[in-house]
Amino acid sequence: MVMQKTxxxxxxxxxxxxxxxxxxxxSAIQLWKQQLANGIARASLAVxxxxxxxxxxxxxxxxxxxxxxxxxxxxxxxxxVTLLPKAxxxxxxxxxxxxxxxxxxxxxFEAGRTGSARVLLIALPVLSLLFFDLRAGVLTLGVSLLxxxxxxWLYTTGQLSVGLGVANSTNPTIWVSNTxxxxxxxxxxxxxxxxxxxxxxxxxxxxEVNVKENEKxxxxxxxxxxxxxxxxxxxxxxxxxxxxxxxxxxxxNIPEEIIASRSNIPILAFVREQVENPAAFMxxxxxxxxxxxxxxxxxxxxxxxxxxxRHSTPQRLGDEIVGRVWVLRDVTAERQAxxxxxxxxxxxxxxxxxxxxxxxxxxxxxxxxxxxxxVCRKLGYTEAELIGQPVLVVHPPERQAExxxxxxxxxxxxxxxxxxxxxxxxxxxxxxxxxxITGEWDGRPALFGVTRDIxxxxxxxxxxxxxxxxxxxxxxxxxxxxxxxxxxxxxxLSNRNDQWMLGASAEAEVVGKTDWDVYSADLAAxxxxxxxPVLDEGRMFESExxxxxxxxxxxxxxxSKRPFRDHTGEIAGLVGIYHxxxxxxxxxxxxxxxxxDLEAKNAELERFTYTVSHDLKSPLITIKGFLGFLExxxxxxxxxxxxxDIDMIANAADKMQQLLDELLELSRxxxxxxxxxxxxxxxxxxxxxxxxxxxxxxxGVQVDIAPNLPTVTGDRPRLREVLENLLSNAxxxxxxxxxxxxxxxxxxxxxxxxxxxRDNGIGIAPQYHEKVFGLFxxxxxxxxxxxxxxxIVKRIVETHGGQIWVESEGAGRGSAFxxxxxxxxxx
Amino acid sequence: xxxxxxxxxxxxxxxxxxxxxxxxxxEHRVANKIYHVLDGEAALDFLYHRGPFSMxxxxxxxxxxxxxxxxxxxxxxxxxxxxxxxxxxxxxxVIILTTSEAERDLTMAYENHTNSYLVKPIDFAKFxxxxxxxxxxxxxxxxQPW
Numbered sequence: 010m011v012m013q014k015t016x017x018x019x020x021x022x023x024x025x026x027x028x029x030x031x032x033x034x035x036s037a038i039q040l041w042k043q044q045l046a047n048g049i050a051r052a053s054l055a056v057x058x059x060x061x062x063x064x065x066x067x068x069x070x071x072x073x074x075x076x077x078x079x080x081x082x083x084x085x086x087x088x089x090v091t092l093l094p095k096a097x098x099x100x101x102x103x104x105x106x107x108x109x110x111x112x113x114x115x116x117x118f119e120a121g122r123t124g125s126a127r128v129l130l131i132a133l134p135v136l137s138l139l140f141f142d143l144r145a146g147v148l149t150l151g152v153s154l155l156x157x158x159x160x161x162w163l164y165t166t167g168q169l170s171v172g173l174g175v176a177n178s179t180n181p182t183i184w185v186s187n188t189x190x191x192x193x194x195x196x197x198x199x200x201x202x203x204x205x206x207x208x209x210x211x212x213x214x215x216x217e218v219n220v221k222e223n224e225k226x227x228x229x230x231x232x233x234x235x236x237x238x239x240x241x242x243x244x245x246x247x248x249x250x251x252x253x254x255x256x257x258x259x260x261x262n263i264p265e266e267i268i269a270s271r272s273n274i275p276i277l278a279f280v281r282e283q284v285e286n287p288a289a290f291m292x293x294x295x296x297x298x299x300x301x302x303x304x305x306x307x308x309x310x311x312x313x314x315x316x317x318x319r320h321s322t323p324q325r326l327g328d329e330i331v332g333r334v335w336v337l338r339d340v341t342a343e344r345q346a347x348x349x350x351x352x353x354x355x356x357x358x359x360x361x362x363x364x365x366x367x368x369x370x371x372x373x374x375x376x377x378x379x380x381x382x383x384v385c386r387k388l389g390y391t392e393a394e395l396i397g398q399p400v401l402v403v404h405p406p407e408r409q410a411e412x413x414x415x416x417x418x419x420x421x422x423x424x425x426x427x428x429x430x431x432x433x434x435x436x437x438x439x440x441x442x443x444x445x446i447t448g449e450w451d452g453r454p455a456l457f458g459v460t461r462d463i464x465x466x467x468x469x470x471x472x473x474x475x476x477x478x479x480x481x482x483x484x485x486x487x488x489x490x491x492x493x494x495x496x497x498x499x500x501x502l503s504n505r506n507d508q509w510m511l512g513a514s515a516e517a518e519v520v521g522k523t524d525w526d527v528y529s530a531d532l533a534a535x536x537x538x539x540x541x542p543v544l545d546e547g548r549m550f551e552s553e554x555x556x557x558x559x560x561x562x563x564x565x566x567x568x569s570k571r572p573f574r575d576h577t578g579e580i581a582g583l584v585g586i587y588h589x590x591x592x593x594x595x596x597x598x599x600x601x602x603x604x605x606d607l608e609a610k611n612a613e614l615e616r617f618t619y620t621v622s623h624d625l626k627s628p629l630i631t632i633k634g635f636l637g638f639l640e641x642x643x644x645x646x647x648x649x650x651x652x653x654d655i656d657m658i659a660n661a662a663d664k665m666q667q668l669l670d671e672l673l674e675l676s677r678x679x680x681x682x683x684x685x686x687x688x689x690x691x692x693x694x695x696x697x698x699x700x701x702x703x704x705x706x707x708x709g710v711q712v713d714i715a716p717n718l719p720t721v722t723g724d725r726p727r728l729r730e731v732l733e734n735l736l737s738n739a740x741x742x743x744x745x746x747x748x749x750x751x752x753x754x755x756x757x758x759x760x761x762x763x764x765x766x767r768d769n770g771i772g773i774a775p776q777y778h779e780k781v782f783g784l785f786x787x788x789x790x791x792x793x794x795x796x797x798x799x800x801i802v803k804r805i806v807e808t809h810g811g812q813i814w815v816e817s818e819g820a821g822r823g824s825a826f827x828x829x830x831x832x833x834x835x836x
Numbered sequence: 837x838x839x840x841x842x843x844x845x846x847x848x849x850x851x852x853x854x855x856x857x858x859x860x861x862x863e864h865r866v867a868n869k870i871y872h873v874l875d876g877e878a879a880l881d882f883l884y885h886r887g888p889f890s891m892x893x894x895x896x897x898x899x900x901x902x903x904x905x906x907x908x909x910x911x912x913x914x915x916x917x918x919x920x921x922x923x924x925x926x927x928x929x930v931i932i933l934t935t936s937e938a939e940r941d942l943t944m945a946y947e948n949h950t951n952s953y954l955v956k957p958i959d960f961a962k963f964x965x966x967x968x969x970x971x972x973x974x975x976x977x978x979x980q981p982w
Contacts, residue, residue: 619938623906626935630956630963631852637960638859657852777909787908
């Protein structure tokens with residue numbers, strides 16, 4: 010098995026060099042024969058050339074020129090055969106042999122060593138047979154016989170002076186018998202040689218078959234050896250590595266040169282550096298080497314974290330120990346998996362028992378089969394008390410029926426949530442939320458109930474809700490407009506007043522909206538501009554302004570916007586509070602008005618006091634004065650004077666009484682108020698005219714009353730008094746007008762409409778227009794009355810919220826008393 | 837006492853008071869001639885010889901003017917102002933004779949250059965004495981270039 014590595018070539022190379030189990034014999038024979046033939050063939054070429062040269066020389070030296078063409082033919086044939094690529098090695102080897110043989114024969118023949126030549130002639134065929142095959146042997150024998158025959162013929166015919174031993178007799182019988190003997194000897198030798206060779210070859214062939222089978226087996230073993238996941242190293246007793254597999258080298262990352270050394274020592278030196286505890290590792294190795302029969306199993310931890318299981322066993326051949334085999338297996342993954350499993354089991358136990366939730370494991374009948382320690386701790390049971398009990402025992406008795414239904418539904422998978430509280434052993438209820446999941450416990454289907462104690466949650470939820478409600482109530486009850494916006498200007502809180510002001514009936518209608526959604530563009534732009542420094546720089550914004558509510562009423566507000574921050578201190582938005590100061594404003598305005606009014610009253614009072622002191626003192630002085638005169642006149646007996654004095658005194662006293670009466674009347678105005686009524690001034694004017702009818706008819710005054718006088722709301726008798734006084738005044742100051750006329754009318758063109766009482770009497774010069782309304786002011790000192798009438802009229806009109814003035818172009822041009830009164834709504 | 841008649845202009849809207857002043861003068865034989873007008877307008881008309889007083893010799897230049905403050909039409913203070921604004925009239929001593937004891941009236945009168953300020957006493961004897969002393973002082977003791 011080739012490990013998948015990027016440098017595949019390295020492993021390929023290593024595979025080629027790994028230990029090989031070989032039986033070399035039959036192949037070696039073949040190879041040897043072939044190589045010999047090749048060698049001879051190459052050598053024969055060289056020899057042929059040498060032979061050619063020496064042949065020429067020889068032929069020349071013995072004056073045998075006829076030999077030269079023979080030579081040339083022979084050499085050419087042999088060279089040709091030798092050079093033929095497809096020529097058999099026998100053929101190629103034979104040529105040189107023949108040549109050598111011929112040359113040796115010639116040489117020996119020349120030297121007269123015919124005996125040696127005969128041995129050669131016998132030996133060559135035998136050697137050919139031995140070294141080559143039967144065919145070569147026979148061929149060589151043929152050549153020997155031919156040589157013998159040629160030389161015999163040459164000798165017999167006398168062409169050659171020297172003859173070969175076997176054939177150099179001129180006696181044909183001897184020659185034939187010698188030749189036959191020679192041939193027989195040679196053939197016998199050849200037959201026996203052939204027999205021997207055949208036997209040998211057969212034996213070798215058999216051996217070759219066995220070896221092939223062994224090779225097959227071995228290759229299978231080699232494949233297994235290489236493919237196994239274990240690393241294997243076999244060492245002989247001398248410490249020489251007999252074999253190893255690729256996996257071994259891979260496991261230790263042993264470099265090529267070290268493994269190639271085939272020695273135990275560098276390998277050990279290399280691997281010991283990789284284990285966690287090299288000393289223990291070596292000690293173990295040495296111990297095992299010291300005890301050849303011992304087997305050993307141990308575990309090696311490598312510095313890179315891998316873990317190897319090591320097995321060492323002796324290698325036996327029969328009873329003999331021939332070495333030791335080391336087998337290493339990488340068990341890192343298994344060890345880690347086992348460790349992980351153990352760890353997760355430990356973690357599970359830890360979680361299971363330290364979780365604050367109550368964990369129940371139920372069987373399919375709803376009985377408890379396991380609980381965590383939290384259950385025992387919180388409910389006060391021991392584990393033994395609960396195991397085997399139905400889970401209903403931890404539920405309050407009055408809710409067990411409900412719990413039973415839910416548990417049943419949970420068992421069928423229809424429910425996975427249970428809100429029923431659990432109960433402790435001492436009967437205390439704990440509010441919980443239970444979730445259920447199905448699974449397996451000890452190989453059987455089970456229900457896992459995770460029960461969470463939510464009492465704290467409930468308490469804090471309640472507290473939170475209470476606080477939220479409290480805050481909400483405060484925010485809604487405050488008379489101010491309160492809102493909050495986020496950084497994008499979207500509203501996130503709006504109290505009731507804010508909602509009302511925006512015309513919304515619920516907070517949801519405004520939350521999430523910006524000023525652009527609820528206000529006009531210019532208002533939204535203004536508010537957004539106000540918000541910017543608050544959101545960007547955290548500055549507080551304060552302003553006073555006003556707005557119109559949905560009912561159309563203007564409200565004055567004092568507003569402030571300030572930033573609010575999140576838990577990191579970043580500005581998260583702003584809170585706006587607008588305090589309605591309309592009432593304050595109104596109160597301030599009212600106070601102003603009141604002060605002005607009071608100042609006016611004060612001034613009036615001062616004037617009044619002054620006037621009263623002056624006007625009341627006057628009659629007193631008169632009375633005292635004329636009493637003095639009376640005394641003098643009485644003493645002097647001036648009777649007429651006495652009468653005058655007494656009259657003056659009486660007049661003054663009357664005047665005083667009148668003044669006092671009228672003062673009282675004036676003080677009543679604005680104090681004794683009749684309930685307001687809706688009054689038609691036309692109707693009232695007719696009534697007033699009726700009351701002063703005597704005065705009018707005495708002066709022959711014609712009165713015209715407009716029918717369309719406005720209808721007003723007010724104190725009816727007082728309003729009638731106004732008209733009565735004005736009519737009376739008009740009649741009084743007619744002067745010598747021959748056609749006295751009074752007109753009561755209205756000018757609707759003005760707002761509010763102006764009611765007037767116009768006469769064509771003496772008129773009033775412009776400089777007196779103000780003065781006529783003054784208390785006890787009279788333009789004519791001798792006219793009747795105290796001068797209080799118009800003061801009363803003015804007072805009545807003003808207490809009704811109206812105004813009064815006089816229009817006259819001057820003396821003799823008539824005058825018009827004009828006044829306004831608030832219109833009645835029902836008019 | 838100089839034989840030339842002394843002329844007094846009495847401006848008084850209350851006829852009873854006017855009579856009292858006139859009678860008191862007569863009692864004490866101080867003044868020879870008293871001209872009585874009822875209101876401020878009449879007083880100015882008298883001094884400027886206007887209206888009803890436009891006829892010659894009807895309204896001679898008075899030696900002193902007795903001026904009430906509360907008067908119909910034109911008030912006493914205004915009359916005083918008019919007189920003291922006039923080159924010809926400002927030399928005429930103007931004596932305020934009033935029932936008013938108000939501080940304001942008093943101050944205003946002097947601010948408008950009144951020559952004297954008298955409050956009418958309620959008691960007749962004192963009233964009589966006041967008129968007597970007034971006549972004596974202004975008409976007898978007091979020297980005038982005319």
